[in-house]
Amino acid sequence: MDTCIEKIRAICADLLAKGEVQKVIGFAEGSIPMASRPIAVTSKDDVEKLVFNATCGLNLANYVSDALPKEGKIAVTAKGCDSRNLVTHMVENQVSRDRLYIIGVPCTGMVDKRKIAALFEDEITDFIEEGDTLTIVSAQKKEVVSKKDMLRHNCRMCTHRNPVVFDVMAAEPVAEQSLDQPFADVDQIAAMDPEARWAHFQELTKNCIRCYACRNACPLCYCPTCFVDESSPQWVGKGQDKTDINTFHFLRAFHCAGRCTDCGACVEACPMGINVRDFTRKLNKDALELFGWEAGLDMEKRPPLDVYSPDDPDDFIK
Amino acid sequence: MMGNLLEHVGVERDRLHFSWISSAEATKFVDVVKEISDKVRALDTDKKFAKEYTK
Numbered sequence: 001m002d003t004c005i006e007k008i009r010a011i012c013a014d015l016l017a018k019g020e021v022q023k024v025i026g027f028a029e030g031s032i033p034m035a036s037r038p039i040a041v042t043s044k045d046d047v048e049k050l051v052f053n054a055t056c057g058l059n060l061a062n063y064v065s066d067a068l069p070k071e072g073k074i075a076v077t078a079k080g081c082d083s084r085n086l087v088t089h090m091v092e093n094q095v096s097r098d099r100l101y102i103i104g105v106p107c108t109g110m111v112d113k114r115k116i117a118a119l120f121e122d123e124i125t126d127f128i129e130e131g132d133t134l135t136i137v138s139a140q141k142k143e144v145v146s147k148k149d150m151l152r153h154n155c156r157m158c159t160h161r162n163p164v165v166f167d168v169m170a171a172e173p174v175a176e177q178s179l180d181q182p183f184a185d186v187d188q189i190a191a192m193d194p195e196a197r198w199a200h201f202q203e204l205t206k207n208c209i210r211c212y213a214c215r216n217a218c219p220l221c222y223c224p225t226c227f228v229d230e231s232s233p234q235w236v237g238k239g240q241d242k243t244d245i246n247t248f249h250f251l252r253a254f255h256c257a258g259r260c261t262d263c264g265a266c267v268e269a270c271p272m273g274i275n276v277r278d279f280t281r282k283l284n285k286d287a288l289e290l291f292g293w294e295a296g297l298d299m300e301k302r303p304p305l306d307v308y309s310p311d312d313p314d315d316f317i318k
Numbered sequence: 319m320m321g322n323l324l325e326h327v328g329v330e331r332d333r334l335h336f337s338w339i340s341s342a343e344a345t346k347f348v349d350v351v352k353e354i355s356d357k358v359r360a361l362d363t364d365k366k367f368a369k370e371y372t373k
């Protein structure tokens with residue numbers, strides 16, 4: 001995938017030189033291997049800083065509204081999922097289409113960094129990606145693995161790898177996959193009895209330190225004051241009490257209902273390796289089954305919980 | 319979807335009720351509240367969301 005970076009850089013340099021956009025949001029190398037980070041580039045001389053590889057798992061739609069200049073456009077590189085979150089942003093009036101220049105990047109998936117780190121006992125010193133081959137090096141050893149085997153769970157389940165909206169594409173579209181069981185993980189949890197389900201989620205969140213990195217990484221969480229930060233009234237306690245941890249997770253997830261694109265940025269950001277997608281995946285499944293809805297595919301439609309339709313399922317109302 | 323999520327994480331479905339009652343439907347209100355109270359009582363006190371306070 002690194003092959004399209006030259007094209008991305010060329011497009012960005014051209015846009016900045018012509019003054020068509022004020023800024024470009026993309027990914028840059030991090031301070032350690034595999035830690036690529038978002039960057040805003042304002043000069044064509046800096047486009048060399050841009051990178052694109054299988055470690056760019058954050059969602060750039062998250063940074064668009066904050067980085068938007070007072071006037072003019074901003075360019076953003078967008079994988080399939082980022083583009084769907086851009087659509088959600090536009091539908092929810094967070095940014096207008098004419099302020100954006102979207103550089104679509106067909107995506108073959110992002111790697112699970114924890115899975116790769118688990119192959120090593122010591123610190124990883126280098127990460128090289130060539131096509132599907134990943135070479136990862138530490139002081140002790142070198143591992144050569146297939147990227148396909150190292151993909152994040154959400155990328156393995158992803159059926160929208162090509163950007164759904166773009167001004168220019170940085171590469172040819174990739175083949176989309178179709179899945180026999182798109183929600184096998186959700187079904188597996190649903191098959192347990194209620195106490196086991198409760199136990200599963202208690203175990204899942206037991207190490208949560210309430211750092212809110214999952215919320216901060218999510219493009220959907222743009223409220224100026226999040227319910228967890230509100231102090232009058234205080235909706236949820238601030239500490240590590242399990243009741244408060246539960247409340248935070250249930251509500252964070254529910255605020256994403258019908259809006260989540262399963263981009264995985266929340267999981268990517270979590271320092272404790274908690275798969276918070278276990279909550280949102282259930283909502284995504286219900287949105288699909290009850291409303292035939294997948295988030296971020298349609299610029300004309302608002303998310304199903306935002307609108308009323310006489311066809312809405314209502315058998316839960318007694 | 320809220321009810322489904324709560325059920326999915328293991329909270330008893332009968333703890334959450336939705337109803338549409340007009341201000342003119344006093345008897346329906348009474349019936350619904352009765353039904354809800356009975357169902358929730360049958361589930362016993364909730365421990366999942368109870369904070370443990372140390373004295």
Ligand code: SF4
Nearest residue numbers: 080081107109155158
């Ligand atoms: S969710 Fe899809 S589009 Fe997003 S990074 Fe994974 S494979 Fe790419």
Ligand code: SF4
Nearest residue numbers: 218260262263264266
């Ligand atoms: S909840 Fe997670 S997976 Fe869903 S849109 Fe937000 S960051 Fe992406």
Ligand code: SF4
Nearest residue numbers: 208209211212214270
């Ligand atoms: S990022 Fe992880 S540890 Fe931090 S609040 Fe979210 S789930 Fe908890």
